[in-house]
Amino acid sequence: MGISQRAYSLLESSGYKITNQRQTILEIILKNRQQHMSAEEIHEKANKINPDIGLATVYRALELFEELKILHKLNFGDGRSRYELWEEEHHHHHLICTSCDGVYEVAEDLLEVLEDRIEHKYKFNISGHQLKFYGICHQCQEDCSNEC
C-alpha cells in the first residue's frame, strides 16, 4: 500500500474528510519528499495547482497530518518549521552545514542499541527520534581550503 493510500485511509478511519485541499497538499509533499519544505513553500506550490487554497488551510492540514503521523515536523533553526514524510523519518538523520546552511541526509539509523538501552534504563517508550549533526560539509571544506 502506497503512502497516500495509507494516509487517506488514516484520514477516513479517524473521521476526517478527504478534501481536495488535503489531497493537493499531500501530493505536493509526496512529489518533493527530499525537500523539507516549510508551510509557506507548500502553500506556494499548492496555489499553482489550486489558487484558492489559503495558508491557514495548509497549516491546518499539516497539523492534522502530523497528528496522524503522516508527517513529522522538523526544525533546522531557521525560524520556520519544515515537514517530512513520517516514513522517511525513522531511518535517517540530518547533517546541517553551519557554513552554507545546507541540509543533507544520512541514510542510516544505527540507533537501535541506544534506543534499547534508553527504553530499559529510563523506562521510556520510544516512538521516534530526530538526530541532527552540525558541522562543515564536504563542499565547504573544499571551498575553504582553496581560499585560506
Place this chain on the structure above:
Amino acid sequence: MGISQRAYSLLESSGYKITNQRQTILEIILKNRQQHMSAEEIHEKANKINPDIGLATVYRALELFEELKILHKLNFGDGRSRYELWEEEHHHHHLICTSCDGVYEVAEDLLEVLEDRIEHKYKFNISGHQLKFYGICHQCQEDCSNEC
C-alpha cells in the same frame, strides 16, 4: 577553569564587553542548568535581579552566547527556543514525552561510532549533534495503565 570564567574570557578575547546584563543572564543560566529555559523565562528571572534588563537585551545576549558556543539553542516544538549550556550539550540527549510534554535527559552519548562513520562516508566534519527521542515517559505509562 569554570564555565563562567571560560565564557568571560571568550567574550573578552572576541572583543565583547562583560556587562552587568550579560553577567546576570549567564549566571541565571548557570544556576538553572538543567532547565532548558526560554528567552522569556530567562528575562523574568533576570528582572528579579535587575528590573531594567530588557527582553531585547536578553535575546541579544543569547544570540551572542550562541555564536561564542557558550550556549546551544534547542527546539522542543513548543514554538519558542530554549537554551542550554554548550558544555552539557555534547554528551547527552533529550527524551520528549508526547503525552505530558516533559523533557528528560539521558546522560549518555554513544554516538561516536555513528559520527566516525558519517565523517568518513559523507566527508562531513562534525562539530556537534542534537538527538531527541519522542515517546511516552515512565510516569505517563503508569498513569495510563491505571486509567485504561
Place this chain on the structure above:
DNA sequence: ATCAGTGCAAAGTATTTGCATATCC
C-alpha cells in the same frame, strides 16, 4: 570622546484563531 551595549517601542515573521461561507457525505 568614542564606541559598544542597552531599553523601549515598533516592525517583522511565523503560526493560530474567529467567523461567515462553502463543501462533503
Place this chain on the structure above:
DNA sequence: GGATATGCAAATACTTTGCACTGAT
C-alpha cells in the same frame, strides 16, 4: 441537512530592529 472544512482577515506569539541614550575605557 448537518457536521466538517475552508478562506479571509484579524489576532497572537516569538523574535528582531531602529534609534536615541547610557556607560565603560
